[in-house]
Amino acid sequence: MNIDLIRQDTKGLSDNKIFFNNAGSSLMPKVVVESMIDYLQQEEQFGGYEVANRNAKLLEQFYEETAKLINTKSSNIAFATSATEAYAKALSSIIFKEGDCIITTVDDYISNQITFISLQKKLNVKIIRTKNLSDNELDLEDLENLIKQHHPKLVAVTHIPTNSGLIQNIEGVGKICRQYGILYLVDACQTVGQMSVDVEKIDCDFLTATGRKFMRGPRGTGFLYVADRILEQNFAPILLDSRGADWTEYNDYELFKTAKRFEHWENSCASIIGFTEAIRYANTIGLDSIENYNKKLAEKLRGNLQNAGFKIQDKGNHLSSIITFCGPDGDLENIQRVLKEHNVFSSVTYKNSALIDFTNKNVNGIVRLSPHYFNTMEEIETVSEILKNSLK
Template sequence: MDKMNLEVIRQDTPGCSDKIFLNSAGSSLMPKPVVEATIKFLYEEQELGGYAAAVENSGLISQFYEEVAKLINTRSSNIAFVGSSTDGYAKALSSISFKEGDCIITTNDDYISNQIAFISLQKRYHIEIIRVANLPDHELDLEDFENLIKKHHPKLIAVTHIPTNSGLIQNIERVGRLCKQYDVLYLVDACQSVGQIVVDVEKIHCDFLTATGRKFMRGPRGTGFLYVSDKALNQKMYPLFLDSIGARWTAFDDYQLNDTAKRFELFERPYAALLGFAEALRYANTIGMNQIEHYNRTLADTLRINLQNNGFRILDKGNRLSSIVTFCQADGKVEKIHKILSDHKVFFKENRREDALIDFTSKNVDHAIRLSPHYFNTIEEIEKVSQLLENINL
């Protein structure tokens, strides 16, 4: 495949032939090679059984770790396969020994599942949750961030790179510098950024980073990865529950940790899905994340400008915006948008206030339409959607 041959990419994506698919932030369309790799392994399991099929494909399985490492600029030993971004996030959180009085600093724009996890920890361990302030342009107030670190000495700083409910790209690199300067554990949720834009863990300086397969990576559901830094591995951090992959049973009452990030894995994994995810990673790496990011920005920028010109209220705020476009009608409602998009086979997502309680409350909206174009979409599709919606606010 040529680096960014849109014709070939769309031929590899049969799901885009009969609809305009703009929900890659939810669960994207898999390319044919991803589906083929998944099905091929299932047939081998049918013939050989799961154990023998895994042994036969051990080389391909190891390529999963290599492809992730290539994607985010690290080594394969720093990668664990997980069932989802949230699965990896929970395992990372469980590796931290929270106690009463500890503090987590996070943001107003962290993902709903992460916010709920923090509240769960608060209820169980009586820790404190502190959310950093936003500047008037909705960017993180990094001065406030540093002051909070100095004042509270947090056990963990946790930031979602791109929230699911808006196009904001949070400044995780600058936060990472603060975490490195003050030696604070740093957890990044990259489930909406991996596969959409360039993500480089060396520049982020994070201790943990989670991602999913089903969104912009275009992999199967039930897949994801967890990045674990050398610092976290060397400090013997490990999830609350280990099994025979995470550790070796060395004595009746003792075990020895796996030296690599695989200590965060479990023995039982869906190898068919893992191999499909490996193919999705290879697919993106072959095209190149720089090219994917550049094209996605063109699609999203065009869509936002068109919607704004048509009188819609754009809900995305920040200096750097992603390929997640959220908006509502001029009157704050979404029903007319919902009907037109549904009637014309445009795939989208409707977000509710409960999905982003802090953000949507501050924006005074109850619902938003989310469109998330990806690199298999065309400018012509963006223009068609814009035309379908152009008279709603008249």
């Protein structure tokens, strides 16, 4: 990777900030912003419908680039306005009945957990969470036993929790789900753009992702992957519109064949264009290269902070480019203040966003640093030294 060129492409780095909040909302490459401005200026002159018709082939490139990103076909991809919308669309295509069971993990994303609880309250769906092993890895033996015992409607796993650097073993889960014929939904919101993702290896039925995090796309973008076996069984969101089906009779419709049935007719075409450029940018660099570089940055930062005396809260054998920590006495406020004073962009997660995980870790919150491939090893050392000095 040409880091100098990548940094030149990132205008947000020009004002002496150190940007370590890519797990929240990253900095877009200038080609993303320029493409969106150009598209909006066309809409200003000719109107949205005319411009969409003129750019039909360009808009289709979203599906091609996204398919390339996760090793699938363009027909398996649907655009979404967020990972949460994609997740909701996937869940709404599953007809849950009273007494059905969802198996998830203690590390699943807060919005997903709240959605499951909502299904529990409204439809009396059971929520069962798998155990973690002593090293914080998923207990796949426990998962298999739970599947045998409860025959769940769905298994849902967040690949990388937003509150921890943990990378969960989603491929291992996929093998078990396929063995027992269980629907499998993966939240890859913090994964896509940070590291290689291959849906053929994961063997999931649905996978959701966002544009604004490690993908470096605009807010209001995301995507949903839907496996062929799901499309062939006519799964579709409970609330369809003309993007999802053809109105064939007064009281009937025929579903469209591709994952676009999970979209709605009205979307921001400018956002799709921008997101396409962000995906193309990552594909051009190569996710293997991005993953390898990110791993070096994260390992160095995590090691420096631990050596300085901070309490690292990332537990697991495989850790990502999300580094979570607090002060020796659990302090967050002083760390936040020091980082802000030095123009270091970070974020904080509190207990209500990771209730089970933080209760188990006996912490009330963490500071989260999430470097990405436009960051340098020099920035890692600078931030490490800033934080080290804050303990003196």
